[in-house]
Amino acid sequence: MKKWLLESRPQFLMLAVVLVLHGSALTYWQGAFSWVRFLLALAGLMLMHGSVNMLNDWHDYQKSGIDKVIRQTPFSGGSGQLPRGEMTPREALIEGIVWLSMGAAIGFYLAWDLFRQQPGGGWPLLAIGLAGVFIIAIYTPVALRIGIGEVLAGAGLGLMPVLGVYYLHTLGLNAAAWWSALPSFFLTYNLLFLNEFPDWQADKAGNRKHVVILLGPKTARWWYIVIELAAFGAIVVGVVLGVLTPWALLGLGGLVPAVQAIRGALANYDRFEELFPAMGANVMAVLATNALLAVGYLVAALLG
16 A cells, blocks of 8 residues: 555655645635535645656656656655556556546545536536646646647646636636636646756657757756746736735745746756755745745635
8 A cells, every 4th residue: 555655656645735725715805605515635746746746757767668768856756656666657657547536536526516516517527637637647648748748737737627626616718717727727837847957868769758858958947937927917907907816925935946947947957956946946936936825815815
């Protein structure tokens, strides 16, 4: 059980937690919330997130062989269990399929529950869920080979969870939902993006194509900064336009680790261990921004 749990890379599943908190707090601010749906969404997204990690490990070890030569970091290179012989590729594949099936089952149940509540009400949630399953299925074998891995990561573990959780509670999507999901998209995009810098040579040898390979590390670091600033700019613009509550500006607290990540990316983009602090700060920027947005929406709701 321990090795199965470790294969999901549990230290990274906190992303699923803060995304569900973000979307749920947003709905609470707008006057809709269900504890049961919150808990089911949380379980479903954590299972889906864990499944993509497992299937990625299986593919990178068994199919492409990247994990057999890559230098693992605390933030990239998989769980490391397959190269160390602690788990067989078959076990990782089976576990990934099981977790994906359980997550999908929760999604189907939630969509069915919305159909019961309102005729046709489950279709948007079902579409978001099926798109998520599709992304998981093609992410490693296809998306990472044609240069769209970062976009699909941002959509599947950023934009879509916030929208899906919002719809689950409200049976609708408005400008606030879309605008609030933008920072999550950009930050998750960059979560994968920065983690690609230490691996880009091994990835290139494994026939992958991503932004670091396409632009080269020296140029790609500037694109990383553009995307990072876009995330926080989206919060400010959303508040200025009146789409988001001014309390959403609490999300700008994520700029503290984001600035550290930017400085590290600029200085150490081509160094291996020296980039680790920036990668850690990058993770903290994603988690902190989503969590602080959730706090801002809860404060706005409580203050009326």
